[in-house]
Amino acid sequence: MKRLAATLLVILAMTPLAGAFADGRQEYKPPAQQEYTPPTGPAPRTASGKVDFSGVWEKPYVPDMTRDGKGQKSEGDLPFTPWGEAEWKKYDAAEGDYTGACLPFGMTRSMNTPEPMQFMQSDKYLGFLFEQNSWFTVVPIDGRTHRDGIATWFGDSVGHWEGDTLVVDTVNFNGKTRLDTVGHPHSDQLHLTQRFSRPDLGHLTYEVIVDDPKTFTKPWKNVRTLTLRPDWEMMEYSCEENNKSLWEGRIKVPKYKP
Amino acid sequence: MHATRFVIVALLTAAAAPTLSAHHSFAAEFDVNKPVTLNGTVTRVEWGNPHIWVYLEVKDEHGVVQPWQCEGGAPNTLTRNGWSKDSLKPNSSITIDGFLAKDGSKTCNLRTVKLPDGRSVFAGSSAPDAPPPPKR
Numbered sequence: 001m002k003r004l005a006a007t008l009l010v011i012l013a014m015t016p017l018a019g020a021f022a023d024g025r026q027e028y029k030p031p032a033q034q035e036y037t038p039p040t041g042p043a044p045r046t047a048s049g050k051v052d053f054s055g056v057w058e059k060p061y062v063p064d065m066t067r068d069g070k071g072q073k074s075e076g077d078l079p080f081t082p083w084g085e086a087e088w089k090k091y092d093a094a095e096g097d098y099t100g101a102c103l104p105f106g107m108t109r110s111m112n113t114p115e116p117m118q119f120m121q122s123d124k125y126l127g128f129l130f131e132q133n134s135w136f137t138v139v140p141i142d143g144r145t146h147r148d149g150i151a152t153w154f155g156d157s158v159g160h161w162e163g164d165t166l167v168v169d170t171v172n173f174n175g176k177t178r179l180d181t182v183g184h185p186h187s188d189q190l191h192l193t194q195r196f197s198r199p200d201l202g203h204l205t206y207e208v209i210v211d212d213p214k215t216f217t218k219p220w221k222n223v224r225t226l227t228l229r230p231d232w233e234m235m236e237y238s239c240e241e242n243n244k245s246l247w248e249g250r251i252k253v254p255k256y257k258p
Numbered sequence: 259m260h261a262t263r264f265v266i267v268a269l270l271t272a273a274a275a276p277t278l279s280a281h282h283s284f285a286a287e288f289d290v291n292k293p294v295t296l297n298g299t300v301t302r303v304e305w306g307n308p309h310i311w312v313y314l315e316v317k318d319e320h321g322v323v324q325p326w327q328c329e330g331g332a333p334n335t336l337t338r339n340g341w342s343k344d345s346l347k348p349n350s351s352i353t354i355d356g357f358l359a360k361d362g363s364k365t366c367n368l369r370t371v372k373l374p375d376g377r378s379v380f381a382g383s384s385a386p387d388a389p390p391p392p393k394r
Contacts, residue, residue: 063280093286094360100282102308113280115334131334132280181283235334239281242306245329250287250361 038202096254
């Protein structure tokens with residue numbers, strides 16, 4: 001019987017799932033997602049010899065940056081200041097949910113989403129193309145310093161190399177975003193450090209360090225593994241297209257002070 | 259025979275695995291303390307970002323047909339997982355397990371959609387990622 005079970009499993013593993021329930025019903029199409037094995041090999045490099053992060057990447061979904069998950073390691077409870085603790089305690093997404101209202105996710109929540117992202121890289125820039133809301137941010141990585149512009153949802157990012165690790169430093173946030181889906185807070189003093197390395201062709205090691213002296217007594221971090229998906233293409237994602245929940249009043253726009 | 263049954267159960271479990279959506283906080287719109295089961299007939303499916311919507315007619319306790327609407331996952335993720343708008347046709351009988359909207363309307367966040375033979379379609383909602391009870 002065990003042999004029969006093993007044989008059936010092998011047969012099914014070799015059979016596309018679309019045929020597993022081949023009963024002729026057109027309306028049923030089983031899920032295509034199965035165990036995925038990324039390509040193997042050394043990390044690719046650009047013509048100038050830098051590690052090349054270009055490609056479409058599957059990211060772990062991180063709705064709560066204080067909890068561990070598949071492909072993501074947290075540090076547990078956050079070291080709140082009294083101000084940060086108060087901001088966390090009073091947060092109620094039902095009173096206003098900026099992502100539900102299709103406002104920009106900001107850097108950490110864009111990296112946290114389950115939708116994939118694509119990196120496009122040159123010697124001067126690393127482009128972050130997020131499928132979530134079809135948003136993007138372009139980061140200079142040629143060693144220049146921060147611009148002195150207006151505060152923004154994604155902040156102002158610049159990158160530099162530390163050996164084979166690309167370090168992206170981001171400041172000048174507008175303070176209107178949340179760090180994650182459950183709503184952990186930050187202030188306009190947020191300083192993010194994102195460290196990208198590529199141990200091999202199929203994987204990217206991502207470390208995000210949150211430093212915000214108004215909200216936290218000390219910096220803390222998440223470490224994640226992204227997986228290369230050469231079998232995926234980025235898809236359009238219009239947040240506004242059919243956002244019924246907002247139009248019908250179940251999701252509210254936060255009231256920001258001008 | 260047991261082995262066959264096991265394999266089928268395993269496949270059904272895989273089919274029911276949730277897809278994810280992070281467009282909005284679950285708690286912004288739905289009440290994790292108000293689970294709901296709806297038995298009804300599909301009237302239409304909307305396949306657009308940021309969420310798919312399944313519209314159905316459900317008989318209430320008085321036998322009166324009431325229109326309901328239930329939010330599913332993001333079409334992009336569902337498409338990558340092999341689903342399409344045609345995975346569920348109008349007039350199909352379905353059972354939805356989900357959570358009610360906080361505003362009291364006939365709106366739910368669908369956790370599973372099952373056909374009469376027990377198979378699931380559109381595995382996908384943000385409910386599996388509903389925020390845990392806040393650590394306060």
